[in-house]
Amino acid sequence: MKTLTIFTPTFNRASLLPRLYDSLKAQTNQNFVWMIINDGSSDNTDEVVKSFLEENILEIEYIKQKNQGMHGAHNTAYKNCKTELNTCIDDDDLAPKNAVELILDKWNSLGENQQKYSGIVALDAYFDGELIGSQFTTESTTLESFYLNGGSGDKKLIYRTEVMNQYPEYPIFEGEKYVGLGYKYLLADQDYQLATLNEVVCLVDYQPEGSSNNMWRQYYKNPKGFAFIRKEQMKICKSKKRILKDAAHYVAHSLKSKNGNFITESPRKFLTILAIPFGLVLYLYTLYQNKKQGGLYQR
Incomplete structure (x- = not known):
């Protein structure tokens, strides 16, 4: 069984998925599953993902559901994830070619201390390589303490699947499509630290129509x-x-x-x-x- 699941919620972004797919095919460590969650798309996402499956290069799990928003897609990811670790890479982002290698090397380096951590927090950068926000100054942290102590910028979170499933799902409110993902992260903060990784594992391309x-x-x-x-x-x-x-x-x-x-x-x-x-x-x-x-x- 693979160690890491990279999950990607997607909604009418079929045109962007091939870019992410190419970055995942190029990974120096292929010890991961790519889970694509089609959150009610009305475009040609099915056909695009079918072409990925037909290439048979990556281990891909494709899940379709009615539109529930990003948090609903995260609920689905956690319920269906079978690997020890998971992380979300959005459909408009890329993974540097050594992202999986960096993540798993860091995780393995923790050895017997792995159970003390909810996972790893690593760095994001823009496509041009400019770092988003600040680096880490300690070997471990919680998200709350990082930001309260002057830390800044979006970060990439890699969680233990069993930890995420200890906590309640994101609630679904009728007629709404957004609940902050920080809810479960905040709960995990109360029980665990995150191991810090001062390496970029995700390249971010904020879309004009996106939530950010x-x-x-x-x-x-x-x-x-x-x-x-x-x-x-x-x-x-x-x-x-x-x-x-x-x-x-x-x-x-x-x-x-x-x-x-x-x-x-x-x-x-x-x-x-x-x-x-x-x-x-x-x-x-x-x-x-x-x-x-x-x-x-x-x-």
């Missing part, structure tokens, strides 16, 4: 999902400044979803009350930004 470039639209169209993640973060986060920020966002998303019980449902009622003025401003600013951006690209 359209977060205000996501806020507008998925308020229940965002209220959920902010509420969960308020339960766990140790920084009062961060909790107040989460409370303001929680208020804004609750106003958008017309949840009149948001104070009684809050795990931090006093801070939530304090955050109401800030949440109201954020709610109004979300409305403004959504109108300014002219609608929603809904993944």
Whole structure:
């Protein structure tokens, strides 16, 4: 059995998949499975993936489902993953040719200490090689401590499959397609450290219509999902400044979803009350930004 699953949620991105496929074929270590999760695409994704399967070069698992959004695709990946490790590489990204080799070499170097870690956190870069954010200064970290201590930028997470399956799935809210992936990562942070790898294992190409470039639209169209993640973060986060920020966002998303019980449902009622003025401003600013951006690209 292979050690690593690279899973790729995809939605109407058939034109981009061959680029990622080529980067995976070029890997110096082929000890991985590529799991493609077709999240309700209406383009020719089936035909493109069929051509990959017919080449019979990579071990590919192809799963089709109704559109549930990125977090729903992650639920599917974790449920179906049979390897020790897993990581997500999006359909618009690439893997450097030594990505799998770097990941597995790092994992094997941990030896008997592997069980202490939820996995590995490594670096992302743009296609031109420019590093995204900062490097790591310690041998291990949690995501919360990394960012609270001045760390920055998107990072590539490689998790133990059994760890991800210890925690609840991402919730699915009717009519919404986005719940922050950080929910499960935050839960894992409470029980494990991540081993740090100061090597680039993913090259990122942020698409104009993608979530990273359209977060205000996501806020507008998925308020229940965002209220959920902010509420969960308020339960766990140790920084009062961060909790107040989460409370303001929680208020804004609750106003958008017309949840009149948001104070009684809050795990931090006093801070939530304090955050109401800030949440109201954020709610109004979300409305403004959504109108300014002219609608929603809904993944």
